[in-house]
Amino acid sequence: MDSRLILVSLLIVFIQISATWARTNTDDATALVALKDLWENYPPSWVGFDPCGSSWEGIGCYNQRVISISLNSNSFSGGIPPSIGNLSKLYWLDLADNQLTGTIPISNGSTPGLDKLTHTKHLLLESNRLTGSIPSTLGLLKTLEVVRLDGNSLSGPVPSNLNNLTEVKDLFLSNNKLTGTVPDLTGMNSLNYMDMSNNSFDVSNVPSWLSTLQSLTTLSLRNNIINGTLDFGAGYSSQLQLVDLQKNYIVAFTERAGHDVEIILVENPICLEGPKNEKYCMTSQPDFSYSTPPNNCVPSVCSSDQIPSPNCICAYPYMGTLVFRAPSFSNLGNSSYYISLEQRLMQSFQSQQLPVDSVFLADLMKDSNNYLQVSLKVFPHGRDRFNRTGISMVGFALSNQTFKPPSTFGPFYFNGEQYQYFEGVYAFRQKRRAERATEQSNPFANWDESKGSGGIPQLKGARRFTFEEIKKCTNNFSDVNDVGSGGYGKVYRATLPTGQMVAIKRAKQESMQGGLEFKTEIELLSRVHHKNVVSLIGFCFQLGEQILIYEYVPNGSLKESLSGRSGIRLDWRRRLKVALGSARGLAYLHELADPPIIHRDIKSNNILLDEHLNAKVGDFGLCKLLADSEKGHVTTQVKGTMGYMDPEYYMSQQLTEKSDVYSFGVLMLELISARKPIERGKYIVKEVKIAMDKTKDLYNLQGLLDPTLGTTLGGFNKFVDLALRCVEESGADRPTMGEVVKEIENIMQLAGLNPITESSSASASYEESSTGTSSHPYGSNSAFDSSAGYPPSTVEPK
Template sequence: MGPRILVFLVVALSQGCTIPAMTDEADFTALKALKDIWKNVPPTWVGADPCGSRWEGILCANSRVTSITLASMGLKGSLSGDIQSLSELQILDLSYNKGLSGPLPSAIGDLKKLTNLILVGCSFWGPIPDSIGSLPLLASLSLNSNGFTGSIPSSIGNLTSLYWLDLADNRLTGTIPVSTATTPGLDLLVHTKHFHLGLNQLSGTIPPKLFSSEMKLIHVLFESNKLTGSIPSTLGLVKTLEVVRLDNNSFRGPVPSNINSLTSVSTMFLSNNDLTGPLPNLTGMNALTYLDMRNNSFDDTEFPPWLSTLQSLKTLLADNPICQETAVTKSYCTVSQPNSSYATPPNNCVPASCFPKQHSSPNCKCAFPYTGLLGFRAPSFSDLGNITYFSVLEKSLMNSFKSHQFPVDSVHLSQPRKDLSQYLDLNLQVFPFGQDRFNRTAILSIGFMLSNQTFKPPAQFGPFFFIGDTYLHFTGEVRGSKKSSSTGAIIGAAAGGSVLLLLLLGAGLYAFGQKMKAEKAIQQNNPFAHWESNNGVGGVPQLKGARCFSFEEIKKYTNNFSETNDIGSGEYGKVYRGVLPTGELITIKRALREWMQPGLEFKTEIELLSRVHHRNVVSLVGFCLERGEQMLIYKFVSNGSLMESLSGKTGIRLDWVRRLKVALGAARGLAYLHELANPPIIHRDIKSTNILLDESLNAKVADFGLSKLMGDSEKGRVTTQGYLDPEYYMTLQLTEKSDVYSFGVVMLELLTGRRPVERGKYVVREVKMALDRAKDLYNLRELLDPSIGLDTTLKGLDKFVDVALKCVQENGSDRPTMGEVVNEIENILQLAGLNPNADSASTSASYDDVSKGSAKHPYKNSKDSFEYSEGFPDPKVEPL
């Protein structure tokens, strides 16, 4: 130990070790305010540095609190508005704390970075605040099993990133909100997969507008409410549905005839309504395994033949007139009371005799398990005596715990039973591994895995929820007052320790810290320090503005590639949203096997893509080439695609001026790829879903990284139907002019609000046939999107149409370049009295500069051939 280190430690100890805190002051103040009104906070919640001293349940990044997870801690108190100061908070999970009550503060809407709001099984009451609709990144909203009252806020329709919506088991009233001309509604949640609204007091009809073919819903759970009217036929448009529960309401009339279009549905509950007419024809619903239509008024007509065609279907028809017919098979009209005394058996051992409050695990070890109720809202089986179901569930739970490396020895299930809502309830005990009790970290981790739906049960169990009990037996703690007495013992022991020991320990920590800092510095300066030299891709990539991510990092940033982070899929593969430790949101595109390139090609492509930086192009953040995976990581763009806005599903109204600016931004991005990259980047799949809008509605061209960077002879069709260059069918080649054609189709989408091919009609052909330049609006009024503002003066619309039609000329040689398209749109904006550069630093002169030069690529002969960062050569450089 060097003398300087000794002097440093002695001085530090003599001054009380006044080392600067790692936690942002405002964050500490907010946490302290919560701590002051909560009872039973973890005993580590001492001092003034939650991040530095690692308060249990608190995660930080860059001195800011990013996560609070405190499931099953026995907290008591309320949630105050002080939480609004945690402006970097992404996850708030206070589940299974029955002692938490009171209203949810409206200040919750100030947490703009929040992605997960999970308050399952608490005692919060009062209305759900409208401000909850102000959380643009929220992916999971779980407020089930509380005491919330009032109506469902229509503002939830603003949550376009929402994946999971669970408001079940509250006391909510009123109607299901859908959008109007002035307010949002649940129909705008086209990316949401779960509508769980059961066990409330909702009334009125299900608005037909609630459902559409663009939705991605898999669960519609509206059971046990006071809903009336008929079942809307629009339900049959949601082809992704797997579970439908409309039972225990007051629905009337026949079941919609198109219900059999839901060919992915496995479980459907329609019981305890007043449905009439013939039994619905479910021919073709081959995935259906459980159908409950009891206690309705279906006609006593001839028994439908389709029932015999669905061999694996369990059908319940009891208490319907049809069951009075003698020809009806009794099995359909009798209800056996589900009963089971199942309990997980010992694993080839003799159960141990344990101390009071301890339990013997399936491995015959005495311990204090973590307990709770595991509930399944729509199981597709009714035979609770079949123990195979439960053994499969036990294995699934254990596999999930092991994959997360949780210290779990075994799980025990018992007392399976159906409650009044036909939920399947089981008692769950989770036993600790290697000791007789869990520590707090383990309970917090297990609780969060079950509350945020990371665990995926076997398919036959359907959607689930978990209500955990307060855990009272933490390792090394004696539960008593607000603060655990162990805290005092620890402090006392530390104070009474040897000064020499402190010095030695401090020196060791100092040396270790210096070593870690050095390693971190090496990693930051050389992010490929661990690049495998034998991975078949040569030396490390030469990147600019991008980095290499490990598979473990991506796994962490996407919450183990959870469904909550799954925001879509395409031909290339699945798309996930992730959060970096800095709080920056990213989009991860995970390639399917059939799309993966040879390693050297992938490396070459990311080297080129990393040099693409432009205001109107989605930036590549990095990549992952590890464990047989190929992933591209981009910056997250918050307002979704142009197509979603044109369809009205984002709630963003694009008037004429906004559409002009979107067209200009997208054109600039595409021109940049064509006219500065060397070799040129041909996008090959320009379409309205590949033009994204950021928070300021700036257009950004996306997915160019999923096409190849091509030379002169690249072949192969990528372009989506309706956008494809007609010349491709003769040449089998895609060129820059192919992108121009596709962009022209996008311009027509901006005009009409229609998809390229809609109801068998091709927008290019429709516009050309209707066009009459001698008439007002070129005779296109009937084709124009009403949202464009037809009651206003649409300055420049005629010239916009002219540019679009030039782009979709049959012959590529007749089409303009993208640089020329940019100039034309800039002129249109000026004609409309607008500054084309009001929201951008790029200028039209930059395109003129390029066209006047002798070389097409201004950097072609320089050593910076691939340093094509920012706009065209102009003294006014665009910002990133």
């Protein structure tokens, strides 16, 4: 036989065998490989040519067919590959929150497009940079149930055949550049939630077809040019909860008697020119409050760290946040939705035979993307804590979405917290509690002001305030002085008799420590004096109160500036200055404080900015202190923030200075990106490592950078190199904070800045050693004129 014929025969056999071994349909594999070729920063698990067999991240398969693509928040850029249209069994397509450009691809002859996805139910393309028009052929995809095209730059009229989508429950077209008439959605009888706000539609009357949509719960057409009279007659859906037409041109409103629908007509002529006290002319904050009630039992009084379950059993729950991206209801105060969610969760856990006793829901919140966030606690069955297998099974069910919520909640993802309650973790803590039991009650009871030792706190630069003094300078804790609240308690702005403005933190009952711990803490905090660390002014321990008085830092937290909430714009040079100040403050805590302090919760919300935008480290106290007798260190009980936590801690259960270095590295990446460490399930450290290419300009990280950084980024590459050294998996491979300070000083010189004039050196700015004397804290002439969040916990603006 001819050798070439033998070779061809062997090749055919090899291809047949490969096709047999492969677990992905050939057409589907080809489509995804084309996507891989187009997007350079694809996930690292996308290896080979068999997406189902190799378990590519974000790709779901069934019977060798690709049925779901969930690739939101990956910073993908470029166009949407038309080859996706060849995935004939795809029912879920989620490419939201990326940086995709170009038009929505449609088929043309032999070229596929998204209009070929005839089995798709969820089409999620929101928060990208898509342009062009909405293809009319999308109106042929009659299986669609959720359509999110909001937050793009789509233009032109909405296709008239969109009302063919009779199964669609949620339709989001807001925040685009759509023109023409408001589309007639008559026939979309399944529609629950419709939002077409912030577009450029032609002047039109209130659509008459709204009354035909009998499943509609929420309608938003704000900031368009809707005029005339809103005639809210009896024909409207009995399920309707919210009609938001603010910032339009409504001149009259006729309402039906006895309706309980929230109507918002703020900034319409009817409100601007007529009576302002009508309910529809006032915005009200919806009642988001809900928490799972006890199941016909009396909640137990639990030991520290344990929480009573809905079945009133004390245990250590697994906690996290469920994030629902397209809920079809607007009345977030309606408890029936959450009861159904609890029931569905328990049904899912029980059907998978998971060791779950009950679930607890609370802390409802809508974020800037209109996503609904719900705090979840999952309690173990038959014991007070999960073992590692149980946590893995529960986490898998939620993270990999084997759990399906009620349809009204729409698509979701889950952010789980680190579980720290395995057997043996708390043995040391329990022993310490027992040893200190007799000292916990009230170690300040025997204080004698005439003595200089014994039970009296040895304070350096801080003073004791009476409760009456605190009441007086806060106007008896007046709401006028209330600037926010956090996990520790409320924060009040106050002025001392000396004229100095301060921030006063009043502990709530559940945040209070034992008296001895409080005493130890204020002794420690009073010895901390550095220009880049928030200073303790004084305290109050009287009448059952635990109150701390801090210097007032006027420009809020770094987090507020990066998010744009504070109105402060931080360019590249200012961010380098913030990084240097923060590093110096943290280096002081590690290397010059006596005893050295491990912060344990470095994050952007705990870096505060003074009137000159100098950084100050806060929140290194106000938690239970644990002494390390071997090293002479003082660290705080582990209450770090997800995304900043040292991965080495999960293995060793030990915190070191290198744990703070890891958190600081994450903070550095946050400075260049203005992104949260974990945003929609994506981790900034991983995203940077995936996208990074040192052979390209700015290491190929342009897609991750904050646009407000500016264009002159001197020292940028070395800054990224340093950040990635800080987030090395092994603490031994990370620099010390003293080394970090020196490297940032060098980077500032590359950026044309003088680190000496920008801020004095770490050693020079150490205002006094812990063994010296201090100037009185009220001798400062600083004047502070605005509010900020104060340590230790997140303080949200009121």
